[in-house]
Amino acid sequence: xxPRLPPGSSAYxxxxxxxxxxxxxxxxxxxxxxxxxxALSEEDITKGSLIGAIERLLNTPIKFLEQTVDxxxxxxxxxxxxxxxxxxxxxLFERIYFAASGxxxxxxxxxxxxxxxxxxxxxxxxxxxx
Numbered sequence: 001x002x003p004r005l006p007p008g009s010s011a012y013x014x015x016x017x018x019x020x021x022x023x024x025x026x027x028x029x030x031x032x033x034x035x036x037x038x039a040l041s042e043e044d045i046t047k048g049s050l051i052g053a054i055e056r057l058l059n060t061p062i063k064f065l066e067q068t069v070d071x072x073x074x075x076x077x078x079x080x081x082x083x084x085x086x087x088x089x090x091x092l093f094e095r096i097y098f099a100a101s102g103x104x105x106x107x108x109x110x111x112x113x114x115x116x117x118x119x120x121x122x123x124x125x126x127x128x129x130x
Contacts, residue, residue: 012037
């Protein structure tokens, strides 16, 4: 199993809601290692991506991420912030971002309405037959 940055008391936690012209569409909770969280605490992260800020401020390239996508019913607090009814179906993204060293630098849970960003994947088969 890959190393994880589990939510916990020692992790630095950030929560937020992203908005578009049509209203709120995404609720994000991020956990960071304490050293990264402290380094970013003075930054205005509302103007760009958190990953970009980590790379820029800490000179830490983000090399890869693991993502799981699932369907979930909106918890009451998330639904309120997204101006939806509780238990509205949402996409739930769980992401773990890793530095080039292999260390996890961000663990994120994102609830997202599909009306703003429908989830789309393009898959192809190789020409080689087994």
